[in-house]
Amino acid sequence: MNPSISIRPAAPDDCAFILSLIQQLAAYEKLSQMVVANEEMLRESLFGARPAAEVVLGCWNGTPVGFALFFPTFSTFLGRPGLYLEDLFVQPEYRGRGIGKALLAHLAKLAVERNYGRVEWAVLNWNTPAIDFYQSVGAAPLDEWTTYRLTGAALEEF
Numbered sequence: 728m729n730p731s732i733s734i735r736p737a738a739p740d741d742c743a744f745i746l747s748l749i750q751q752l753a754a755y756e757k758l759s760q761m762v763v764a765n766e767e768m769l770r771e772s773l774f775g776a777r778p779a780a781e782v783v784l785g786c787w788n789g790t791p792v793g794f795a796l797f798f799p800t801f802s803t804f805l806g807r808p809g810l811y812l813e814d815l816f817v818q819p820e821y822r823g824r825g826i827g828k829a830l831l832a833h834l835a836k837l838a839v840e841r842n843y844g845r846v847e848w849a850v851l852n853w854n855t856p857a858i859d860f861y862q863s864v865g866a867a868p869l870d871e872w873t874t875y876r877l878t879g880a881a882l883e884e885f
Contacts, residue, residue, distance in 0.1 A: 729825050733789065734833045737782035741791070742769045745782055748794050752816040756851060783833055785817060785826040793817030795830040805844035810834060812848035831864060849874055 737745060743766055753759045772779045785793035793816055800809040812834060817826045838846050850857050858868075877885060 728829055728832075731788050732824070732826055732829045733786045734783050734829055735786060737773065737784050737794070739770055739774045741782070741784065742766045742773070744784075744791055745769055745773075745794055745796075748816050748818070749814065751818065752814055755816075756854075780813065783830065785830045787821050787824065787826060792821040793826050793830060795834055797834060799843070800847070802844050807842065807844045809843050809845040809847060810838045810841075812846060815848070827860060828864065 746764060746766055746769055749764060750759065750762055753762045773782055780796050780798040782794055782796045784791040785795070795815045796813045797810055798813065800811045801807070802809050812831075815827060815830055817830075834846055837843075848861075850861060
C-alpha cells in the first residue's frame with residue numbers, strides 16, 4: 728500500500744466531516760435533495776448507545792479525504808453475517824491515488840477477520856467509473872436481483 732494512504736476508524740469528532748462527504752456524494756449522485764442527515768443524527772447513529780453502522784476514513788498524508796460507511800447483514804443461505812457497504816466516497820481531487828481501493832481492501836480484511844461470508848453493496852447503473860473500479864477488484868453484479876425499498880409515507884402506512 729502507498730505509505731501516503733492510511734485508514735482509521737472514525738470518531739465522534741469526525742461527524743461534521745462525514746456529513747460533508749455524504750453531501751458531496753449525494754451531489755455527485757444527483758440526490759442532494761435526499762439528504763436529511765445532520766451531525767447530531769450521525770453522532771447518535773454511529774457512536775450512540777446502539778451504533779447502527781461503522782465508518783472508516785481514508786486519509787492522504789494523515790488528512791481524511793474519503794470514507795466508507797458499513798454495517799453487518801446476515802445471510803440465511805450462508806448461515807453467517809456479511810458486511811454491507813452503504814457508501815464509499817473519496818473527494819474528487821484525491822481519486823486515482825488508491826484511496827478507494829484501500830478502503831475497500833480494509834473492509835474485505837474486516838469481513839475475513841470477522842468470519843463474514845461476503846461484502847456487498849449497490850451502485851447506480853450510470854456510475855461507470857464506480858462499476859469499472861468494483862469489477863477491477865473482482866466484484867460481480869447480481870444481475871438477477873432487484874433492490875426494493877419501503878420508506879417514508881409508504882413505510883409509515885404499512
